[in-house]
Amino acid sequence: MEMTSNQPMASPDQWTLPMEKTGTKVFLSDDDRWHALVEHDPQAYGEFVYGVLTTGVYCRPTCASRLPNRENVRFFETSIEAGKAGFRPCKRCKPESTEWRQPQTRAVLRACRVIAEADEPLSLKELAHAVDMSPFHFQRLFKKIVGVTPKQYAMEKRASRVRERLTKGATVTEAMYDAGFGSSSRFYEKVTPTLGMKPSVYKNGAQDVPIRFAIVPCFLGLALVAATGQGICAIDFGDTAKVLKDNLRHRFPKAVFQEPDPRFAAMIAKVLAFLENPHRSRLDLPLDIQGTAFQRRVWLALQEIPAGDTVSYADIASRVGKPKAARAVARACAANPLAVAIPCHRVVRSNGQPGGYRWGLERKRVLLEREKERKPVPGNLWGTTSKT
Secondary structure, eight states, X not given: OOOOOSSOOOOGGXXXXXXXXXXXXXXXXXXXHHHHHHHTOGGGTTTOEEEETTTTEEEOTTOOSOOOOGGGEEEESSHHXXXXXXXXXXXXXXXXXXXXXXXXXXHHHHHHHHHHHOSSOOOHHHHHHHTTOOHHHHHHHHHHHHSSOHHHHHHHHHHHHHHHHHHTTOOHHHHHHHTTOSSHHHXXXXXXXXXXXXXXXXXXXXXXXXXXXXXXXXXXXXXXXXXXXXXXXXXXXXXOHHHHHHHHHHHSTTOEEEOOOHHHHHHHHHHHHHHHOTTTOOOOSOBOOOOOHHHHHHHHHHTTSOTTOXXXXXXXXXXTTOTTOHHHHHHHHHTOOBTTTSOGGGEEOTTSOOOOOTTOHHHHHXXXXXXXXXXXXXXXXXXOBOOO
């Protein structure tokens, strides 16, 4: 495992959380808090909570629920403040509990800081020793609290450094060495799948990448379909065309957006036909999917779920060989950029509750009900659908 930084590694007596070391909060501004929320930064655990206006729920910044829209988020210093503002606690992350104060939890958070600040590779054994745990117990506890292994967390932090350096004007070579990659081959092997495109393209905000898109009405409101030369890169649902366009431009800020041509119009027709009845049509179209290696594995598993069926997050975790990674599966579902084409709406909680959905729980409910109603009766060659 390799972890690097420009900062010198802290000595053991400095391995404390920001609050313990300085007595002041680290996430002072809303921008800092929003960034921590987007990154699911474990160091923000216990530092603040956030409420979502559209749901009336408040959560920890590390909650596995889907990322809300920025304009719907309100930040609070404590759960008491959030409660006074009319928000109720999330049942998933239990932000009102004081679990984060437990010694083992804070030990894991200290390990996160060690990983973030390390300027040389640290083994699992070294990290466990730093927080006075056995390697096995530390690995299990770290994954339970953070949602990924220490090695995966270290890789995510390095990828985050690369993104930050590239967006601030660094060259690809500078970003590569600043993130601690000793060779260009290892850099492209590890970082390109995480960024979803070549680093030079990411640095330029998808500079000059041609993207065609169209917004069409459907039974779920408005649907935006967008495609690069490689395939469909976005299927998004919304209530207004402006919001859908803004979302697309935010994701690809420097792309060249083009009007639909006949070939793209045919793609849209296939998407709408598949949306209308996934039992009778196939979305036999190329997809330009950009995500981490784990996300891709989850998304492929989702595409194997038959229309009209549902599975749990734990089921998908088992299918991708990570039986204890249900929370990570939920985050991969939330990051899915292709509604319906990658059917994350078919994943529910183990208790049968719908769980989250990037495009709203009402849309998820409608999709599942329609698919169940139109599911062919077994043995019926004419495709008559059941009404159960």
